[in-house]
Amino acid sequence: MSLGSRIFRKEKIDRYLETDKKFGKTMTAVDLISLGIGAVIGTGIFILPGTVAATKAGPAIILSFILAAIVCSTAAMCYAEFASALPVAGSAYSYGNLVFGEVIGWVLGWALILEYVLAVAAVSSAWGAYLKSFLAGFHLNIPAAIVGPFDPAKGTYGNWIAVLVVIAISLMLNHGVHSSVRINNFIVLVKIAIIILFIVVGAFFVKPSHWQPFYAFGGSGVLHGAAAVFFAYLGFDAVSSSAAEVKNPRKNMPIGIIGTLVIATILYVGVSIVLTGMVSYTKLNVADPVAFAMNLVNQNWTAGIISLGALAGMFTMMVTMIYSSSRLIYSIGRDGLLPKFLGKLDKKGTPKNSMITITIVIAFMGGFVPLDQLTNLVNIGTLIAFLFVSIGIIPLRKNKDIDNSKGFQVPFYPVLPIISALLCVLMLTQLQAETWIASAVWFAFGLILYFSYGVKHSRLNTQE
Template sequence: MSLGSRIFQRENLDRYLETDKKFIKTMSALDLISLGIGAVIGTGIFILPGTVAATKAGPGIILSFIFAAVVCSTSAMCYAEFASALPVAGSAYSYGNLVFGEIIGWVLGWALILEYVLAVAAVSSAWGAYFQSFLKGFHINFPTAISGPFNPSAGTYGNVIAIIIVLLISWMLSHGMRSSVRVNNIIVFVKIGIILLFIVVGLFYVKPSNWHPFLPYGWSSSKGGVFGGAAAVFFAYLGFDAVSSSAAEVKNPKKNMPIGIIGTLIVATILYVGVSIVLTGMVSYTKLNVADPVAFALQFVNLNWVAGIISVGALAGMFTMMVTMIYSSSRLIYSIGRDGLLPQFLGKLNKHGNPGNSLLIVTIIIAIMGGFIPLDQLTNLVNIGTLIAFLFVSFGIIPLRHNKEIQNNHGYQVPGYPVFPIVSALLCLYMLTKLPTETWVASGIWFVIGLILYFSYGIRHSKINKDREV
């Protein structure tokens, strides 16, 4: 068999279903929406509506969030069809293996590893810093030496709080999804409650005059306008794709996976738009280019008690994001190990039906990165990993519909086929062109490392290649 034939061999859906049936199916549509909201709604909801309104869109930020949601919904619907048709662990990695071939699946898996690990490491570091600020409100000061990444010149040698929160979440996940989902749901409801508190209380302080002019920068201008604002807030919606990692642990995935993915986007849009309406109505958009615009607006109208509660919402937002991403990354690593492209011990499930080995490895890597490595300059790599996955999932709807092994899919299907998936893919390409050059260079290095690993290890240990040789 030629090299080209080997690397483009497609996986068998029945083998995936047989392997993944060892997972315990406990999750409902509500659990999936909670996981999705946990990933999508973080501290950004308390920051982006203000800063982007001030610098790009004015009160038109309301329309920016709606437009960004419409753009994002195209990819969400493509994910929903894949998750409904292919209820297996691994998200875009497994989809790529099934419809494009092993090499494409590997590239997508490698991109998602970058997305998940960097995202959680960066947020764990931010959670540590935010929690320290929260403690200072009670006059509790954390020792400088263990309060930040390894930087002896600044007197910091590790962010202990960041490490502890990662270990705590991983310990929780290791005890099974039933209890983990219950805890996650409670914290997500608290977070949504705090956001709704801001919206309801803030409505009483809205001055319609603050919405005039509504489009100070127009629809598109050198400042940005509504469309420029949409491009800036598009990344606020990323994270719903992590829901698809849970397909093997979902009750009735054909029905519940589309509800979970699309429901996540709908709820997130309502919350983002609600915060944008109230925030720009409480304070003139010209004053919102600050680090914490929601807290600033509340202090502006003398609601300091609500501002204190918002800080709890920010901590809750980051916590649930880490829960979803650590969970998703462990399922991703499990899937790659299941296929032999990474050491096979990573593809084993423990007696609780959890990929314990992959969760352990993911935890160690994230704890080290979040606790010791400054990540400020690497977070854009999260966006490129996500968009590459979106791109292939969108185009992948076409070969999915023509795959004879998956013709029995009677679940959700993207409307307007094939136009809608193509439009989704083109929008992803457009967003990729908006990323800075240094992001492309850094990601290029990452993908070169990934290809070296695949051709030196993965292709020789691949289960699909071994099965073909038998």
């Protein structure tokens, strides 16, 4: 068999289902929405509505969030159909293997590794710094030496708080998905309650005059604002990684993915309406616009609670992404493209080896590697996965081995998947040249790894 034929061989859905059946199926639609909200709603909800309103959209930031959600929903529906039709671990990586062939699946998996690892590493680093600032308000001081960059010459020895929170989340997840999901659900509820608290309290201080002029930057401001906040919605795709552990995935996966987007949109729009009504948009270009608005109307106690909400937001985001990345690494190890010990499940049906491996990588990067210039790579990894999942609906429908006639299907096929793919390409063109160069290096390294190790050890190519 030629190399070209080998790398484009497609996996069989029955083989994936057989391998993944060892996972315990404990998750419900509510659990999935909680995971999704945990990933999508982070500190951005307390920052973006203010800064983007001040610099790009004015009060029309409300419409920017709605427009960005509509754009994102096209990809969400494509994910929902894949998750309904193919209830397996690995998200876009496994989908790529099934409908495009192994090498495309590998590229998508490599893109998702980039997304998950960098996202969690960056947030864990920020969480450590944010916790230090939060505790300082109670006169509890964490030494700067353990919450800074690794620079011994200046007396800082890494962000050990970031390392510890990643390890703590990993231990929680390794203890069992069912108990971990319950803890995550509780923290997500606390986070949502804090957001609702801001909306309810802030509503008493809204002045309709602050919404004038509504289109402060013209109609183009709405579009520029939508482009800026589009990335706030990314993260719902992580829900699809859990498909192998979900009760009735054909029904619950679409509810989890689309439900996440709907609830996130309501929360983002709600915060935008109240924030721009409380304070003139011209004053919101500050580091913490929501807390700033509360302090401005002498609601300092609410500002303190919002800081707690920001910590909760970052924590649940890390829970979802560490969980998803462990399932992704498991899936790639399951197929032999990474060492096969990563594709093993323990007696509890947990991918312990992949969890330990990804924890070490993320903890090291969050604690000791400066990530300021690399976080934009999260966006490119996500958009590439979105692009292929959108296009992939067409070969998915044509695959006679996959029957999804009773599951969720993208409406207006094939128009909507094509529109989704074109929107992803449009968003990719908005990324900086530096981001493309850095990602090219990452994908080149990934292809070297695939052709030097993956092709030789692939389960698909070593059987039969």
